[in-house]
Amino acid sequence: MFKSNFEKLLDKVTSNLLLEADWPTTLEICDTIRQKDVQPKFALNAIKKKLISPNPHTAMYSLLVLECCVKNCGQLVHDEVGTKPFMEQIRETIKTTPHENVKNKLLELLQTWAFAFRAIPKYCAVQDTVNIMKAEGYTFPALKESDAMFSSDVAPGWEDSDCCHRCRVKFGMVQRKHHCRACGQVFCAQCSSRSCTLPKFGIEKPVRVCEACFEKSQKPQVN
Numbered sequence: 667m668f669k670s671n672f673e674k675l676l677d678k679v680t681s682n683l684l685l686e687a688d689w690p691t692t693l694e695i696c697d698t699i700r701q702k703d704v705q706p707k708f709a710l711n712a713i714k715k716k717l718i719s720p721n722p723h724t725a726m727y728s729l730l731v732l733e734c735c736v737k738n739c740g741q742l743v744h745d746e747v748g749t750k751p752f753m754e755q756i757r758e759t760i761k762t763t764p765h766e767n768v769k770n771k772l773l774e775l776l777q778t779w780a781f782a783f784r785a786i787p788k789y790c791a792v793q794d795t796v797n798i799m800k801a802e803g804y805t806f807p808a809l810k811e812s813d814a815m816f817s818s819d820v821a822p823g824w825e826d827s828d829c830c831h832r833c834r835v836k837f838g839m840v841q842r843k844h845h846c847r848a849c850g851q852v853f854c855a856q857c858s859s860r861s862c863t864l865p866k867f868g869i870e871k872p873v874r875v876c877e878a879c880f881e882k883s884q885k886p887q888v889n
């Protein structure tokens with residue numbers, strides 16, 4: 667049966683033969699999501715399947731992958747994790763998992779995410795879930811605010827317009843739209859003919875960028 671690169675990596679980092687977490691491969695999984703090699707929804711469903719594994723190691727390692735994805739993949743993953751359906755599945759897993767350490771880690775993650783998303787109304791399902799579970803008598807571990815700092819450096823969403831963001835030519839049947847992966851703006855072919863990698867967004871393959879973002883990518887990074 668064909669397995670995507672993502673699935674092979676996920677099998678590898680959740681193997682019950684591992685003696686400790688395989689962080690390099692876990693970060694590689696985050697990169698496949700950030701590079702959009704795999705759809706976030708598909709990735710999270712695959713992780714959730716591992717989470718309900720009867721094997722305690724597989725379940726726990728999948729939880730570390732989930733934690734890493736939320737920390738490193740930004741809105742791509744937050745838009746899935748912060749939904750009511752995802753939260754209901756987390757709640758169900760906390761209630762049903764036979765693994766005590768998985769249950770405790772899930773409670774810790776829920777609380778961390780609720781704190782990290784406290785100012786983002788669209789992810790209110792997370793805080794709601796914490797409130798419901800507290801009302802049901804679950805006790806949450808002490809919050810470590812440092813855990814709630816996420817590096818959400820992901821490529822920006824794509825803008826739309828009826829003309830090129832740079833030369834203002836109107837789009838139509840001949841003049842097609844193209845998007846710069848660095849700024850997310852929409853351009854004609856001539857103004858977005860360049861490509862480059864975008865390491866700051868975890869994109870290691872050359873992707874389409876506009877002239878301005880290409881020029882910026884050629885300048886030495888002043889850190």
Ligand SMILES: O=P(O)(O)O[C@@H]1[C@H](O)[C@H](OP(=O)(O)O)[C@@H](O)[C@H](O)[C@H]1O
Pocket residue numbers: 842843844845846874
């Ligand atoms: O091929 P089209 O039917 O014009 O569709 C466009 C291409 O898919 C572009 O991909 P690209 O940026 O990789 O070129 C995308 O940026 C545009 O939003 C789409 O409208």
